[in-house]
Amino acid sequence: MERVAAENPSIAIEAVQDHLPALYFVFGRARTEELAAELGREWDFLFPDEKEMVLKAILETEKEHPEIFQRGHRRVLRKLLQQGIGYHHAGLSPVLKNLVERLYESRLLWVLFCTETFAAGVNFPAATTLFHSCRKWDGKEFRTLMNREFFQMAGRAGRRGFDRVGHVYIRIDDKFPEQTGFFDESQVESVYGRLTISPNTVLSLLKWKTDEEIDRFLTQNFSAYQERRAQREINQLLEELNRQYEQVKSIFCELRGEASCPLQRRKLIREQKRLRSSKYKNRPGSRERIEEIKQILANQQSQRCLHEVCADARDRLEALGYQRAGLLGQLNAVQQQSQKYIHEYHFVKGILENLGYIKGREFFARGNFALELHVQEIFVTELAFAGILEDLAPEQVAGILAGVDYIPGRREFVPAPPYDPTPVHELREELLAAGVPPQFLVWSSAPGFVAHAWYTGQGLDYLLENTSLQEGDIVSIIRRLIDLLRQIDDASHSNPSLRERVREIRRVIDRDEVAVVF
Template identity: 90%
Template sequence: MERAEAENPSIAIEAVQDHLPALYFVFGRIRTEELAAEVGREWDFLFHDEKEQVLKAIQETEKEHPDIFQRGHRRILRKLLQQGIGYHHAGLSPVLKNLVERLYENRLLWVLFCTETFAAGVNFPAATTIFHSCRKWDGKEFRTLMNREFFQMAGRAGRRGFDRVGHVYIKIDDKFPEQTGFFDESEVESVYGRLAISPNTVLSLLKWKTDDEIDRFLTQNFSAYQERSAEREIKQLLSELDQRYQLVQSHFCDLKGEAACPLQRRKLIREQKRLRSSKYKNRPGSLERVEEIKQILAGQHNHRCLHEVCADARDELDALGYQRAGLVGQLNVIKQQSQKYIHEYHFVKGILENLGYIKGREFFPRGNFALELHVQEIFVTELAFAGILEDYPPEVVAGILAGVDYIPGRREFVPTPPYDFMPVVQLKEELLEAGVPPHFAVWAPTPGFVAHAWYTGQGIDYILENTSLQEGDIVSIIRRLIDLLRQIDDASHSNPALRERVREIRRVIDRDEVAVVF
């Protein structure tokens, strides 16, 4: 691993030019585009025949999507790609992401600026990976990368069959050198399983599993397996500590704790001095205790021993006791955790019963409806049974459903939807008052403008002009909406009118750039 001290990416690229292609990781969409443009002003990595290959791929893409490079700064990306430079982030449209990935895979991009999503589940190795920073915004604060995150990205360096070794460079900020992480592969954080007990989980278990099968599912999942493994490991450590404790105890003689023991006499002398101090001497019982200690020490005790060995043993016992207390605490936590899925299951089941979805194993209409949903099951079911999905205009329904399970970004700007969404806000508040946990009623009006505009025939250009969203964000919102409409379609088998309505909404919005191809 090497440190690349560079004021701009061009200097970093110059430092690694013998080890290309490179993935240049940046923690910010806009920054990937800015850095790519900076490098593009000084570097061109492609020969003439390679430029022709890139241009051919671009023209094939433009033939199917004529306006794909006309939005925002995408003309710059078109030019950069023909120089062997690109960028990749979640804000790009799926069409552009696919083009960039194909060019990189065909070794026609030599430097690709990308966010960390490019390293997750995508097998595109490089000769070199470069980190523009080792700090990122995690949704709550700026923090240094974890070992796991760093090595997930750094691990892209080194192509099998091409590179003997992979190279990893970190750009150091001269103003904050201490903010650069120094990562240790031996300290990569463990990945822990987490079973999410959702309303659909509970309904599916009740519908298809026996009580014994449900119990096994809740107690023998991967997360529970990890906890049992951790419990066994802690118990082994406790056993080793207890053995060591017994061994250390053997250093003491039968006089341990008696007045004849030099260690005990020293302890009594220290206690006597403390009780004679101005802080303690006037406290009730102090004088009596001082006299008692004086009488004990007055006895003839000439026991001779290597009490230094006992002192070391006593200190080790204290340390062992501290370690043991910590392990016992961890063990108690794990034992409590082992029951958490059972508690969560019964908690969610209680909510469903209180809301009239089920009674024991008996399913009511709401329960049958929610059984077919896989996102915000309670909230979407209540939208349907409140009549909102049937009574409101289809463009409004599209806008409302687009907000399901949506959390607005930190700097996101989207106009207020052009319809009254207060009934949905009131429905959400009623669910929370009824004891439904907030994470089962996640909804925001923000995407309503996007879905409403798209339904009424507006294109991506219109939405881009009126919001701070990027193409990828818009496509994601509409595609998530299409998937939710598909789920509601499956859930509405006993309500032909609602089924026909959601199918029509889906038919209208499943078009152009966002079309879902199976």
């Protein structure tokens, strides 16, 4: 692993030109495009026959999707691809992402600027990986990469059968040189299981499992296994500490704690001095305690012994005591954690009973409806049973459902939807007042404009011109909406009119670039 001090990507690529292809990781969509364009002004990696192969792939894509390179800065990408340079991020349309991936797999892209999503779940190795920065925005703050994140990306360096070793380069950030990161593979953070107890989880368990099976599910999942293993490890450490504690205690003689013990006499003398200080001498009981100590010291003579050994043992016991207290705290936290799934299960079950979804193991209409949902089950169910999905115009329903489980980006701009979302806000407030936790009521009006426009026939060009979203964002919003409509379709078997309505909405929006192919 080497460190490169260069803002210009050309300098970095020049340093690694004998170790291509390279994945250049950048933490920002716009920055991937900027750096790719900057490199393209100075570098061209392809021979004429390779350029023809790239052009053929581009023309085939354009034949099916004529407008694919006409939007935004995508014409620049078309030119870059023919130079063996590309970029890849979540804002690209699925068609463009697929094209870039195919060209990279065919060894027709020699430098690919990408965000960390390219390293997650997709096996595209490289001879070299470069990091433009080791700092990222995690949704709350900018921070240095964790070891696990770094090695997930750095691990792409080195292709089996091609490279003897992989090369990793880090660009030093002049503004934050101390946050460049010095990563240690032996310190990779552990991955912990996390069971999410959602309303669907509870309903499914009640519908299909016995009480014994539910208990086993809650107490013997992977996360619970990890916690039991942690308990065993902590208990083993406590046993070792207790053994050391008893071993150190054996050093002391029978005079420990007596006034004739030099260590105890020193302790009493220190207490006496403290009580004579201006801070304590006038406090009630101080004079009496001073006299008591004076008598104790006078009545017992100090013994001659190797009290330095005892002093070391005392300090060791104190250190062991601190370690033991820390381990006991960890053990208590783990023990509480091991019960959390049972508590969460009963908490969510109580909410469902209070809302009239179930009573014990008896399912009511709302419970059967929510059983078929897999996202924000309570909120979607209440939207349906409040009549909102049947009473409002279909384009409004599309806009409302698009906001389910949606969290806007920090720099995202989308106009307000062309309808009044007040009924949805009011429903959400009622559910919060009824004790439904906010994580079961995640909804935003932001995607409403997108879904409403798409339903009424507008295309990607219109949405790109009127929002800050990119193709990939828009496609994601509509495809998530299509999937939610499919879930509501499955849940509406006892309500033919609602089923017919959601099927019609899905038929209208499942088109063009966002079409879901099964």
